[in-house]
Amino acid sequence: MRVKTIILRYFACFLLIGALLSFIYKHTNEITPFKPDTDNAGLKLADGFGANKIADNIGRARHIIVTKDGSIYIKLFRLVNGKGILFLQDNDKDGKYETQLAFGDYAGTGITIKKGYLYASSDKEIFRYKLDDAEKVIDPTKPEKIITGLIAGRQHQTKSIVLDNDDHIYVNIGSPSNSCQEMDRGLESKGKAGCPILDSAGGIWQFKADKLNQTYVDGVKYATGLRNVMGLDWNTQNNTLYVMQHGRDNLSSSWPKLYTDKQSAELPAEVMYMLKKGDNAGWPYTYYDPFLNKKILAPEYGGDGKIEGSKEFIDPIVAFPAHMAPNALLFYTGNMFPERYKNGAFVAFHGSWNRAPEKQAGYFVVFVPFKDGKPTGKWEVFADNFSGQAEIMAPKEAIHRPCGLAQGPDGSLFVTDDVKGAVYRIGYTKK
């Protein structure tokens, strides 16, 4: 009888210790509970939200992805100590992340995780790294090269990437040109007939996610007529690709008889497209005028600022003010934010330069409510004051510029800055 009691007590003890250990284990493998900085990291946020600066001065942070345990991978625009990808964790759970590992000897912009692999891009190639169960890269020195030989001009050279749920990867190949002119950005320089750039750039290409050493011949030109896309995301509600285009520049400096400086600052709209296979968004032949709500024939191809563009090109689904430079797009699927944010789109606007001599615009993160893949309301500023300035005349004045977006496993939103390399985490704090 006594022996039985002792055994039972031992057993209970083991159970308790086991439960405790598993509790500790579970919680060290969970994202740190969100806690805003007292000053919300200097940001101005939508009502009820707070922000925490989780890292700073890490290098020119471009796109970002968060693992299921709250660790983060960041792609750097310029190498730091010869490395272009950072892996950060918050092991001591103080809300500040520390760099655990730097790897990948190439700079770039794109980074994402899908089905047990980390995908990352240089300006000409796409690599992938196998992940373990905790989504840690198993061998940082031996990635698989899945795509190679992509065109990278000196402008619009970055390769943003996203995957669908059917093992395809979508890659932006930006046009190395403003408007396919004979002399790029030149005075009254006409557009090249049949814009040959579109053969190998100015669109989104689709490749297999798991096939090595693919080149153009292995890929599919999924959508064309897109000048340059940096923000793109796969909407899982309607299983469709969405992109944000960087609209054309220099309307008045190239065509001073047709456009004033003010018109040039406000045209064309930065637009969001919903893309189906085979779509043509019209660059360089048209641009979207947000005041006339029409596609307008580009001056390089005979336009005068009023003649409408061809109906064969698709219309955008959201139009934003000009030149704000959308660098990231994210459809929110988390549960932390209020219900109206669910399935809506966040867009990080890097901020304009092409509005000079007018004052610049952007430098913030906006939200657009969506339902079933369609916008249900107007865009609104969600997070502002990254720049630290009331007004920006020249981009150099901005202390931080938003560039990448990612969603944490708890539904918090991560935002990178590619000036100084700050990383922000935004959470909902209202009880």
Added chain:
Amino acid sequence: MKKIIFAALLTIGCVLSLSAQTKKIQTKAKSAVPAPSIVNGKLVYTKYCMVCHQVDGGGVMGLNPPLSKTEYVLGDQKRLINIILKGFNKEIEIDGDTYANPMPGLGHLSDQQVADVLSFVRNSFGNKASLITPAQVKAVRGDK
């Protein structure tokens, strides 16, 4: 009476010009009236250059190079004049940063306009360098 007024004006004028000169020496010509070519150059800059190189001449990170205190602006004058006349579409690195956007040639500007805008740029954004003359631009334009 007229003579007295004239003399007074002359005196005031002298004092003003003297004080202006003293000031000029003190502030190392900062408050000096800019040469007409610099004034006209600012108009050309605003119309053709500012959209890319910005109001502060600071350029745009990664895209359009800055114009302040760079060898391209302050160094070889022939190369500088040619950048305006023929444009610039090469790899460029300034203080460790590279710049991507091509610059179109502005050969349609007159010799006077090119000289003016370069004189403005060479004496703005923290720069202090000699003026460029229309004759220099004409000579470079003539070189094939």
